[in-house]
Amino acid sequence: MNLLNEAKNVIKTNIRDYGMYIALLIIMVTFSILTDGLFMSSRNISNLLDSAGYIAVLAVGVMLVIVIRHIDLSIGFLAGFLGAIAAILLMQLGLPIYIVIPIILILGIFAGSITGFLVAKVGIPAFVATLAGWLIYRGAILLATEKTGTIIVDNDAFNAIGNGYIPSIMEVGGLHLFSLIVGAVGILFYVYSAISTRKNKIKYNFDVVSKQMFTIQLVFVSAIIAYITWLLAGYNGISWTVVIILLVVIVYHFVTTKTVIGRHIYAVGSNPEAAHLSGINVSKITFLVFGSMGMLSALSGILFTARLQSATTTAGTLFELDAIAAAFVGGVSAAGGVGKVTGAVIGAIVMATLTNGMNLMGVGIAPQYVIRGGVLALAVIFDVMTRRQRG
Amino acid sequence: MSDYILEMNQISKEFTGVKALSNVNFKVERGEIHCLVGENGAGKSTLMKVLSGVYPYGNYEGDIVFNGNVQQFNKISDSVDAGIAIIYQELALFPDLAVYENIFIGNEIQSNGILDWNEAIVKSKQLLEKVKLKVNPETLINTLGVGKQQLIEIAKALSKEVKLLILDEPTAALNENDSENLLELLRDLKDQGITCIMISHKLKEVIAIADKATVLRDGETICTLDASKGEINEAAIIKNMVGREIDDVYPKRAKKELGETILEVSNWSAYDPNLGRHVAKDVNLHVKQGEIVGLAGLMGAGRTELSQSIFGNAKNYKLQGDLFVDGMPANFKHTSDAIKAGIAYVTEDRKGNGLFLLQDIKNNISAGNLKGISSKGIVNENEEIKVAEEYRTSLGIKTPSIQQLVGNLSGGNQQKVSLGKWLFVSPKLLILDEPTRGIDVGAKFEIYNVMNELIDKGMSIIMISSELGEILGMCDRIYVMAESQIKGELSKEEANQENIMQLATQ
Structure with missing residues (x-):
């Protein structure tokens, strides 16, 4: 069987990328069986994706920070702090949401740039600089919520970011039509871009998979998108959180793979000295990556505050470690230069799936930590082994 | 009959197909200062690495007789135990530790695992006197200049009762004054009975200090010159160093x-x-x-x-x-x-600061001039592929595809990628x-041809x-x-x- 051999080969050469998807699939199937299908219900999957949102967004940012060989510990409490500021601006100052969100995002960029300045210009190790940020923002949340305690947000538009769904237009057989349309457009877009990439590769005589194999891949991915869409459409439709994750993924995927800046980021990560000698401004890239990290922290803070419909005094606790774990599960290399946006998001979903599935099964919090830690370790071991094989 | 402390007989050493040393004979008499000279790549450092056990016994051919016994050093500590100490050009000191800690590192004065620092400090003082260095043993290394650090390396060697001291270009980083002091110290040590091998590129020093000088060229012993016979002079050394035929x-x-x-x-x-x-x-x-x-x-x-x-x-x-x-x-x-x-600069250290080894050929070639193949900050990948293919052909980069990771290429092909990257900047x-x-020779020739083409184009x-x-x-x-x-x-x-x-x- 040629096709089978080819399939083996394709999986082997892309083992790291596919491994993650396969792992996710196995985890999901396992939970479905263990919970008698409850796990794969529309309602649960919808919930799961919404609960992964604020970590997924952070994971994308911190993945890039790790790619350029730094780390950011301050992002969790920065997210919590900016979430609190958002709540204050909305509730206590009564500013409209379309002003609050840009302000929060800009504050995030500003905070990230301070870290960038300390790391790139002053030369403080990122671990220390952001550990200081961790303490400072932790204190800042407490200060911001000192008088009021938890700030309840009762702004419907804002809360919809964390709990709302895109309009349905009309329901067809109990499914949300607009969500179905979005899913269909997504599939078309995927098929179109896959075909045009393949055409391009053929034009330049690059190795491509055979036509049968390619068709199988197309059908497989389309089926997954269709299935997820169908699941979501069966509950409340696609949530705004999912829309935001998708936007972040699309924008960051584009920037990292198609633009000069993206190339420069990976160049700085894989060999900073060579990058400098190639005329790449290493400190500018460092600034940029930390700036983006700050912005995504702000976004994460908005998502979390909207989801809880309130800003709490402990918001953001341990987000940073969850995001870093997600990035590593998603295949970022601690040595720098390697990491994908899609990987980071899948990593976040894997971690959220574990939590969600184990919660459904009623597994206690203690074994949950142990199992999530084990999965993180396994992912990194897998990473090291596959990389060694290739080398 | 001469009393040789060291005889290296018929030493050969090969690195995957390249002969670094072939049948080298090197004899050092007890109590002399013997200089080892030769061009870069002549095999001096390799010979010293064979001697010190960096390349373990069995990894080379020939035998080493030290102090009258045939030696089989399997690791560096074996040669240290026998009384051989090497001081490399890049000093191996710990900058944030004190002088006495550095002197006794790996050779700590202890009883039952408890260190006796007081004893170490006292002994350090004596050793520092021997090398005529007036510093407090508790000074941190990073507050001292290179010249003084060099002396501390020697003190460290002396602490291990060294019989044969090897110095690899000891004065390369020193100013004139420090160099002079160091040479003076070597003469003193000689009077105390310590034999010394010195690798040096500075012929004036060699002439000033050497009792004998052995010249290596292309991994072979060319001759050993004797000062007492008046053979050590600039003309003689240079003649023997460079006698290689320049082929066409x-x-x-x-x-x-x-x-x-x-x-x-x-x-x-x-x-x-x-x-x-x-x-x-x-x-x-x-x-x-x-x-x-x-x-x-x-x-x-x-x-x-x-x-x-x-x-x-x-x-x-x-x-x-x-x-x-x-x-x-x-x-x-x-x-x-x-x-x-x-202006473009193609580095000597391809792997260290020239290439992105984990990225493919096309990404490496475009890295210096992404602006040239992008509009509004978006990289035109078709253009990039075209450019990479062009350089692959014109420079003769041997690879199945420009999607190959640069880390997997041979040295010659990596160098061509490095060159391609800078040509694309069109400096x-x-x-x-x-x-x-x-x-290898073939790739060298291709690179020379490329250089000539560039000159023809006006570069x-x-x-x-x-x-x-x-x-x-x-x-x-x-x-x-x-x-x-x-x-x-x-x-x-x-x-x-x-x-x-x-x-x-x-």
Whole structure:
């Protein structure tokens, strides 16, 4: 069987990328069986994706920070702090949401740039600089919520970011039509871009998979998108959180793979000295990556505050470690230069799936930590082994 | 009958197909200072690594007789136990530890695992006296200059009751005064019965201090000169060092009129605050359009540092002097400024700071000039592929696909990728730092051809090379560097191996 051999080969050469998807699939199937299908219900999957949102967004940012060989510990409490500021601006100052969100995002960029300045210009190790940020923002949340305690947000538009769904237009057989349309457009877009990439590769005589194999891949991915869409459409439709994750993924995927800046980021990560000698401004890239990290922290803070419909005094606790774990599960290399946006998001979903599935099964919090830690370790071991094989 | 403390007989050592040493005989008499001289790559360091057990017994052919016994060193500590100590050019001290801690590191004075620091300090004082160094043993290493650090290395060796002390270019990083002191100390140690092997590029020192001098060339022993017979003099050493035949492996290029001066550097000095010394001093040089200018010299002469100081001051040296590009004063704040001005620098350390090993060929080639293949910040990947394919063909990069990771390529092909990256920037002046180091003869020839083509197209090249043959075969004009200074300028006609080596070993 040629096709089978080819399939083996394709999986082997892309083992790291596919491994993650396969792992996710196995985890999901396992939970479905263990919970008698409850796990794969529309309602649960919808919930799961919404609960992964604020970590997924952070994971994308911190993945890039790790790619350029730094780390950011301050992002969790920065997210919590900016979430609190958002709540204050909305509730206590009564500013409209379309002003609050840009302000929060800009504050995030500003905070990230301070870290960038300390790391790139002053030369403080990122671990220390952001550990200081961790303490400072932790204190800042407490200060911001000192008088009021938890700030309840009762702004419907804002809360919809964390709990709302895109309009349905009309329901067809109990499914949300607009969500179905979005899913269909997504599939078309995927098929179109896959075909045009393949055409391009053929034009330049690059190795491509055979036509049968390619068709199988197309059908497989389309089926997954269709299935997820169908699941979501069966509950409340696609949530705004999912829309935001998708936007972040699309924008960051584009920037990292198609633009000069993206190339420069990976160049700085894989060999900073060579990058400098190639005329790449290493400190500018460092600034940029930390700036983006700050912005995504702000976004994460908005998502979390909207989801809880309130800003709490402990918001953001341990987000940073969850995001870093997600990035590593998603295949970022601690040595720098390697990491994908899609990987980071899948990593976040894997971690959220574990939590969600184990919660459904009623597994206690203690074994949950142990199992999530084990999965993180396994992912990194897998990473090291596959990389060694290739080398 | 001479009393040899060390006899190395018929030593051969091979690195995957390359003979680094072939049947080397090297004999050292007890109590003498024996210098080992030769060009870069002649095999001096390899020979010392064989002796010290860096290459374990069985990894080489031939035998080592030390102190009358045949030795089979399996690891470095075996040779240390036998009484052999090597002090490398890059000092192996711990900068944040005190002098006495450094002296006794790995050889701690202890009883039952508890260290006796007081004893260590007392003994350190005695050892420091022996090397005539007046510092408090509790001083941190990083507060001392290189000269003093060198002496501490020697004190460390003495603490292990060394019988044979080997110094690898001990004065390379030292100023005149410190060098003089060091040589004086070696004479003292000799009087105390310590035998010494010194590798040196500075012939004046060799003449001043050596009882004997053995010359290596291309992995073979050429001769051993004896001072007592009056054989050690500059002419004799140089003649034996450079006697290699220069074969006709250098492609000819048509003689052509040179254009305007495109780069000029005057009274140029670069000070490295980390090393605490000048890496380039009072340099004057110029390059005309259409010219290959050679920068000859031995390793550590400051050629790389000089080029990097010109190329956008990549290492953040403190600079003095003037730089002119096309007759206009230039002040580069960043490597990107130099690139914009049309200067490219192809590093000697491909893997270390030249290439992105985990990325593919096309990404490496485009890395210096992504702007050239992008619009509004978006990379045109079709254009990128086209460019990469062009260079793959024109430079003859042997690879199944430009999607191959650069880390998987051979040295020669990596060098071509590195070259391709800079050609894509289309510079006016290309600085090639050791462009053929570590690559095979065929690939070398291809790179020479590329250089000639570039000159035909009107580019200019500065070539840094430690290989005299290459310098003589390719360059129109040659500057010789030593000790961070330009020691002389030779035209193609007047240059030969002897006079270059003479300038380089000053």
